[in-house]
Amino acid sequence: MAAHTTFKVGGPADLWVKPSLEDWQNGAAGILLEAAHRERIPVFVLGGGANLVVSDQGIRGIVLDMSGNSGLAHTSKGSQTLTFRAGSSVDEAVDEAARRDLGGLEFLAGMPGSIGGALWMNARCYDREMADVVSQVELLGAEGKLISLAPKKEEFSYKKSPFQTRDDLILNVSFALDKKDSLLIQKKMTEHRNDREAKGHYRFPSAGSAFKNNRAFGKPTGKIIDELGLKGFALGDAQVAPWHGNIIINRGKARAADIRALVTELQDRAKAALGIDLEPEILFTGDWP
Numbered sequence: 001m002a003a004h005t006t007f008k009v010g011g012p013a014d015l016w017v018k019p020s021l022e023d024w025q026n027g028a029a030g031i032l033l034e035a036a037h038r039e040r041i042p043v044f045v046l047g048g049g050a051n052l053v054v055s056d057q058g059i060r061g062i063v064l065d066m067s068g069n070s071g072l073a074h075t076s077k078g079s080q081t082l083t084f085r086a087g088s089s090v091d092e093a094v095d096e097a098a099r100r101d102l103g104g105l106e107f108l109a110g111m112p113g114s115i116g117g118a119l120w121m122n123a124r125c126y127d128r129e130m131a132d133v134v135s136q137v138e139l140l141g142a143e144g145k146l147i148s149l150a151p152k153k154e155e156f157s158y159k160k161s162p163f164q165t166r167d168d169l170i171l172n173v174s175f176a177l178d179k180k181d182s183l184l185i186q187k188k189m190t191e192h193r194n195d196r197e198a199k200g201h202y203r204f205p206s207a208g209s210a211f212k213n214n215r216a217f218g219k220p221t222g223k224i225i226d227e228l229g230l231k232g233f234a235l236g237d238a239q240v241a242p243w244h245g246n247i248i249i250n251r252g253k254a255r256a257a258d259i260r261a262l263v264t265e266l267q268d269r270a271k272a273a274l275g276i277d278l279e280p281e282i283l284f285t286g287d288w289p
């Protein structure tokens with residue numbers, strides 16, 4: 001799985017399946033899901049792998065790689081609502097909206113991962129979140145049933161989406177967008193991409209912010225870790241980025257176990273020094289000892 005995650009860690013999946021777009025369109029991917037459900041074989045849905053730490057022991061069962069299910073599925077409402085297949089990369093969707101002079105997705109420019117994963121996570125940046133822009137979602141239930149719903153903003157909260165408590169696969173995601181001057185759209189997108197570059201997001205393998213922010217702490221988690229003197233602190237090749245307290249990087253040959261141990265160490269230090277509980281934002285998945 002190291003080949004399929006932005007952290008570049010993780011052992012093998014028992015079975016890794018990447019259906020093609022044709023497989024998604026002719027129902028073959030749905031048949032696979034139904035069969036797995038019937039045989040009680042666990043299925044892990046993989047988006048862009050940008051928020052994951054997969055165990056060194058790997059993942060039991062099937063990993064269903066969504067990246068074949070990508071591209072613009074259709075447009076509606078005078079072409080202002082764009083529906084993307086969930087495996088589309090975030091940047092692919094952002095660029096497509098910009099090409100059509102449609103504003104609303106600029107805040108996501110430069111964020112790694114897929115549209116489905118971003119929705120599942122209710123990804124947020126630059127004061128906006130997925131819940132602000134999604135209008136309709138098509139899901140594929142474990143028994144192969146297609147479900148269409150319009151999620152309400154109240155069903156989402158900080159890094160939480162209603163999809164985290166259902167077993168369905170996110171198939172398509174629609175965004176209701178606004179006509180906007182493409183130069184203004186491009187300007188914002190470039191601003192965000194440059195800002196991420198300047199913040200060192202792409203310098204080393206990582207999964208973005210390691211911990212959630214918490215208003216009750218009174219300051220961003222990165223600042224707290226920085227003030228504890230832990231910027232640059234490392235266990236094996238897992239390291240707190242020397243330039244940002246809330247990014248853990250793989251500086252070369254980190255194992256998933258090193259990242260996990262570093263996360264636990266940071267939690268212990270914050271608890272001991274300040275009495276606070278840091279909550280990981282990155283997801284630990286797979287077969288942990």
Ligand SMILES: Cc1cc2nc3c(=O)[nH]c(=O)nc-3n(C[C@H](O)[C@H](O)[C@H](O)COP(=O)(O)OP(=O)(O)OC[C@H]3O[C@@H](n4cnc5c(N)ncnc54)[C@H](O)[C@@H]3O)c2cc1C
Nearest residue numbers: 047048049050051113114116117118123124125170207208
């Ligand atoms: C450099 C960097 C910067 C980042 N910056 C940000 C940021 O600013 N804001 C932010 O919120 N995050 C950020 N992240 C984290 C990451 O980009 C987001 O969490 C992203 O939305 C994850 O999407 P993904 O497709 O990679 O999901 P994955 O990591 O593949 O999966 C995440 C979860 O979603 C589920 N999932 C994925 N696709 C589907 C689907 N189609 N149907 C059902 N479930 C699905 C998976 O099973 C898993 O539980 C950053 C990461 C990196 C590496």
